[in-house]
Amino acid sequence: MSGTPGQLYSLQQGRGLAAMAVVLFHLSLMMGLPRYLGHPLFSEYTWRGNLGVDFFFVLSGFIIIFAHHRDIGRPDRLRNYVERRxxxxxxxxxxxxxxxxxLVALGFxxxxxxxxxxTQWLSTIFLIRLxxxxxxxxxxxxxxxxxxxYLVFALLIIRGRLGMMVFGLWMLVCLLLREYPEYHDQTPWTTYFSPLNLNFLIGMLAWLAWSYGRPVVVKWALPAGVLLIALFYALESRGASYSQVQPGYAAGxxxxxxxxxxxEAAGQWPSRMRLLNLIGDASYSIYLTHLAVLGVVGRVVFRIAEYVPAPPVLLYLLVFAGTVxxxxxxxxxxxxxxxxxxxxxxxxxSSLVAQRAE
Structure with missing residues (x-):
């Protein structure tokens, strides 16, 4: 396996690409605001950049089972799992x-x-939608x-069979509900039983295919996935709804x-792409901060453009690069x-607790 033990550079690079796709998606929308260009820029190319979120969920399922599959059914490993997560x-x-x-309280x-x-403050602090x-x-x-x-996977660690039953039931309800609410209409019910949660299962299945499939066959999964994404992208472009094609995107x-x-495990992946590796490592910070930073960088760039005229494409690229x-x-x-x-x-x-236990 390339890289350090337990690390896959290809997945970090994919995480970086997904984060940049989300940034581009929101940047194109931001350019449509009157205080910027007044019309979206490159939206015909970035309108599905928010699929980076789908990718993040699938990747999370892969990473968690990759990192913790040996912990399943071992309650003594729960503390390590909880601390890491x-x-x-x-x-x-x-x-x-x-x-x-x-900053918002101060008027920014x-x-x-x-x-x-x-309940909103509790939801904000503990990331549990109430x-x-x-x-x-x-x-x-x-x-x-x-x-x-993460919490459902913890049940797999505490009690393997019970965890599998709960996880399977959760996935079944998510599959049957099939409700994709708008961003501002998400409720606890539509969050915890959203079909998007099935992406975690798809990521876990991807890990099983990688771990136990024949390498010569699994390698072809990448071009097959790209073709599948392109197929469902074309279907959505021609009128299919996101809810109809979303499972296809996740499978891709x-x-x-x-x-x-x-x-990468076969040594056939360009793992030493330093900039993309850095962006992948920074994807969490990029993802959490990009909306606020887009606004700040955008105002700075457009203020400078008042004195140094520049084409819209250059302004767009400067805001994107500055945000990343x-x-x-x-x-x-x-x-x-x-x-x-x-x-x-x-x-x-943990060391102190172990010493006291002795």
Whole structure:
């Protein structure tokens, strides 16, 4: 396997591409606002950049089973699992959310709002949807799905058979519900039983295909996945609804992930692409901060453009590059040190607990 043990560069690179796709999707919409260009730019190419979220969910299913499949049915491994998931999800989110809420309270941000009720604040802090509202950091709605998956997977670790029954029942209800609410209409019911949660299962199945399939066959999953994505993209472009084609997109992403992992395991993947690897590592920071940073960078770039005229395409690229660069800097200067400090603290605490137990 390429890279360090337990690491797949291809998946990190895919994560980086997905994060940039989401940024491009929102940037094209932002350009349509009167204070910028007044019309969307490149929207005919980026209108499905939000599929990066679908990719993130499929990839999460793959990564969790990849990292923790040996923990299933071993309750003694629960603490390690919970600590790893907690450190990866919450500290960085809490810091960014705290900064964002403080800025909104001080009057910054034209469209952002703060939670208004106790349940909304609880939802914001603990990423458990208790109400129908928009999170201060808007992309955090996806983290609610992630946390739900993490909690159900924890049951697999505590009691394997019970966990499988609960996970299977959860997937069945999500499959039968088949309801895709609009962003501002998400409720606890439509969140926890959204068909989007099936993406986690597809990611787990992709891991099974990669782990136990014949490598010579699994390698072909990548081009097959690309063709499948192109097929359903064409169907949606010709009038099919997102709810009709979404499972096809997820299946395509699962094939791409399994195929990329197989190629890397065979040493046939360009793993040393430093910039893309960095963007992949920084994808969480990019994803959480990009909406706010797009607005700030956009205002700066367009203010400069008042004195130094530039074509719209160049302005678009400058805002995009600046937003991704800010996310990478946040990862290097904030996210990475914070996660390292949390892991060090938890490791020290675990050592003390072990010493006391002796």
């Amino acid at each position: 907690f450190v990866r999800l919450f500290p960085v989110y809490w810091l960014y959310a705290g900064i964002f809420c403080a 941000g034209s469209n952002a709002t703060l939670p208004e009720t106790a 109400d129908k509202f928009t999170f201060p950091i808007a992309p955090a709605w996806t983290l609610v799905h992630e946390l739900a998956f 992403f699962g094939l791409i992930i399994a195929g990329a992992a197989a190629l 660069a800010c996310g990478c800097l946040a990862h290097v200067w904030i996210e990475r040190p914070l996660i390292a400090a949390c892991r060090k603290r938890l490791s020290r605490k």
